[in-house]
Amino acid sequence: MENKEVVVREEQTGLGSIRIADEVVRIIAGLAATEVPGVAGMSGGVVGGIAEMLGRKNLSKGVKVEVGEKEAAVDLYVIVHYGTRIPDVALQIQENVKRAIEAMTGLTVVEVNVNVQGVAFSQEGKEEEHRVR
Secondary structure, X not given: OOOOEEEEEEOXXXXXXXXXXXXXXXXXXXXXXXXXXXXXXXXXXXXXXXXEEOOHHHHXXXXXXXXXXXXXXXXXXXXXXXXXXXXXXXXXXXXXXXXXXXHHHOOEEEEEEEEEEEEEOXXXXXXXXXXXX
């Protein structure tokens, strides 16, 4: 994996430049997305017709970013909990990711595309657990 860094902004004072790697923007986006209620996790893609859910260490893998000097565009691949209203969850993801990236990096987020790749049925497992006690 190449270690490509993107110059976000040059300081006018002559002290130097601030560099933020694409990976940092991906991690910020992944964390912001998983903070939203209804999001089960990030998706690493669809394998054999089933969405692969990534653990906390791989949050940036379910995120693609295009970062310029002043703007960023983000594509997120998520798995949602069963029973949530997907359009509402997706809108909250878009707002949270945009807010987090803009606050932490100073970039303007021009696009946040949310791709729902699966539904997690984790609530069922909890109910069954109570039935056998």
